[in-house]
Amino acid sequence: MSERILMKGNEAIAEAAVRGGCRYFFGYPITPQNEIPEYMAKRLPEVGGAFIQAESEVAAINMVYGAAGAGGRAMTSSSSPGISLKQEGISYIAGAELPCVIVNMVRSGPGLGGIQPSQGDYFQSVKGGGHGDYRMLVYGPSSIQEAVNIIYKAFDKADEYRIPVMILGDGVLGQMMEPVALPDAIDVSALPKKEWATDGTKSGAERRIINSLYIEADVLEGMNNKFKALYEKLKAETAHETYLADDAEIILTAFGITARIAKSAVDLLREQCVKAGLIRPITLYPFPSDVYAKYAAKKNVKKFVTLELNLGQMVEDVRLAVNGKKPVEFYGRSGGNIMTPEEVVREILKRI
Amino acid sequence: MTEKIIIAGFGGQGVLSLGQFLAYSAMYENKEVTWLPSYGPEMRGGTANCSLVISDKAVASPLIETPDCLIALNKPSLDKFINNVKVGGTVIINSSIIKEKIERTDVNAIYLEANEIAQKAGSVKAANVVVLGAYVAASKLFPKESVKGTIAKIFKKKPNVIPMNLEAFELGYAAI
Numbered sequence: 001m002s003e004r005i006l007m008k009g010n011e012a013i014a015e016a017a018v019r020g021g022c023r024y025f026f027g028y029p030i031t032p033q034n035e036i037p038e039y040m041a042k043r044l045p046e047v048g049g050a051f052i053q054a055e056s057e058v059a060a061i062n063m064v065y066g067a068a069g070a071g072g073r074a075m076t077s078s079s080s081p082g083i084s085l086k087q088e089g090i091s092y093i094a095g096a097e098l099p100c101v102i103v104n105m106v107r108s109g110p111g112l113g114g115i116q117p118s119q120g121d122y123f124q125s126v127k128g129g130g131h132g133d134y135r136m137l138v139y140g141p142s143s144i145q146e147a148v149n150i151i152y153k154a155f156d157k158a159d160e161y162r163i164p165v166m167i168l169g170d171g172v173l174g175q176m177m178e179p180v181a182l183p184d185a186i187d188v189s190a191l192p193k194k195e196w197a198t199d200g201t202k203s204g205a206e207r208r209i210i211n212s213l214y215i216e217a218d219v220l221e222g223m224n225n226k227f228k229a230l231y232e233k234l235k236a237e238t239a240h241e242t243y244l245a246d247d248a249e250i251i252l253t254a255f256g257i258t259a260r261i262a263k264s265a266v267d268l269l270r271e272q273c274v275k276a277g278l279i280r281p282i283t284l285y286p287f288p289s290d291v292y293a294k295y296a297a298k299k300n301v302k303k304f305v306t307l308e309l310n311l312g313q314m315v316e317d318v319r320l321a322v323n324g325k326k327p328v329e330f331y332g333r334s335g336g337n338i339m340t341p342e343e344v345v346r347e348i349l350k351r352i
Numbered sequence: 353m354t355e356k357i358i359i360a361g362f363g364g365q366g367v368l369s370l371g372q373f374l375a376y377s378a379m380y381e382n383k384e385v386t387w388l389p390s391y392g393p394e395m396r397g398g399t400a401n402c403s404l405v406i407s408d409k410a411v412a413s414p415l416i417e418t419p420d421c422l423i424a425l426n427k428p429s430l431d432k433f434i435n436n437v438k439v440g441g442t443v444i445i446n447s448s449i450i451k452e453k454i455e456r457t458d459v460n461a462i463y464l465e466a467n468e469i470a471q472k473a474g475s476v477k478a479a480n481v482v483v484l485g486a487y488v489a490a491s492k493l494f495p496k497e498s499v500k501g502t503i504a505k506i507f508k509k510k511p512n513v514i515p516m517n518l519e520a521f522e523l524g525y526a527a528i
Contacts, residue, residue: 004379005379006372006375006376006379006385006387031391032391115391143410171391172388172414172415175388175389175391176386176387176388176389176414177372177375177386177387177388178384178385178386178387178411179379179384179385257414260411260412260413260414261412261413261415263412263413264412264413267412338415340413340415340416340417341412341413341415341417342417342418343417
């Protein structure tokens with residue numbers, strides 16, 4: 001780790017990706033993530049990598065598909081409408097068992113929506129935004145340092161599971177500046193060889209094919225079951241944080257930037273002698289269901305309140321995890337508006 | 353210690369960079385800080401603002417509802433945020449541009465002719481650094497010399513502008 005420097009979220013994420021071994025970036029501009037491709041355009045040639053501004057989002061994700069298939073550490077980033085356009089390619093990448101990293105700096109929707117922050121793409125990210133039965137490893141970092149640490153390891157995780165990894169941020173995370181310590185760059189030449197990669201005929205290896213087409217139902221079901229086992233194994237990556245939750249009577253729960261607002265609200269509520277706590281999922285898929293189940297079973301916990309910058313998406317996963325043991329309520333803002341800690345406090349006081 | 357600051361003005365007045373000066377100053381003083389710009393379909397001459405939270409511990413929310421300090425560089429920004437400032441908070445007003453006095457009596461109002469003072473230092477463009485000096489003097493949040501060191505670091509690629517900015521900082525500091 002180096003000395004702390006002040007960096008914008010988008011730039012810090014791009015630099016940490018390069019240090020984590022990213023060598024191929026394919027993108028198409030959209031606010032509020034433009035600093036990522038801008039940074040990569042300058043930075044990747046310095047480390048012998050390649051940056052391409054594609055002619056569209058669809059082209060960009062298919063370039064990721066190609067580069068990942070050839071064994072490269074490939075990445076793309078976009079924001080909500082752009083990520084929607086990439087969904088077909090993401091499904092193909094998942095189906096072809098390829099590793100890649102995708103950053104979504106979410107803006108408000110639906111449609112072209114607005115350019116202000118939102119968490120409206122939760123469902124799209126964790127339930128499979130493209131077609132077919134696939135999942136991604138999805139992270140919802142709530143600070144720039146956490147986003148840096150996650151993307152630095154994301155390429156390793158993608159390679160280990162041969163799965164697309166998504167970092168679900170938002171406009172605040174991308175545009176904000178915070179002090180950050182960047183990890184040292186890895187040595188990409190020391191990475192293990194990918195025995196499945198279609199990296200040309202020079203190695204004299206047997207013919208390799210990367211594909212997601214399985215016409216025979218039994219063969220495809222075999223693949224589906226293989227994915228099922230993989231997603232089961234992926235549960236080892238589940239991560240969360242709790243804050244003052246152990247004696248809490250009311251548990252706030254939120255991810256990403258909203259979790260920071262919730263944390264402030266917990267402090268303010270504690271000052272008013274309200275026993276509030278926080279559960280913050282760090283991985284959104286796999287979802288830390290066991291943690292919710294554990295707290296739902298505790299006598300001191302009266303209710304859960306899910307806070308999101310959307311009309312209520314993660315709250316469904318919280319309800320599944322709490323499984324009717326305690327009430328699960330919801331408070332959200334949308335359209336690009338962001339709740340303040342004081343607003344959350346007012347909302348919680350109404351509910352106790 | 354947690355200090356919440358909103359800085360607002362016209363695009364081009366150095367609102368965002370004033371915020372960055374403070375963010376760097378905080379970081380070099382080993383404090384935690386978040387700098388959050390307003391972003392949107394902004395244009396030259398439109399309004400811009402940024403929110404800074406400076407703290408001894410990890411900053412929870414980067415968003416500010418009730419700032420401890422408002423730095424208003426133009427009238428629309430003052431009007432937009434003045435009622436949010438917490439009771440007993442500080443409002444620094446660029447009186448080169450804002451001619452009215454504020455009605456609130458429960459905040460500490462500081463009127464600063466930032467443009468004229470910056471002109472004395474050499475350029476009206478340094479008005480934001482004048483305000484920085486005034487803020488550092490008023491808030492006593494950072495040692496003066498540390499912030500001067502920060503200014504020199506930030507402009508290290510343009511060393512010819514450092515003396516003028518240090519002068520602007522000193523004049524702003526002395527105005528309090």
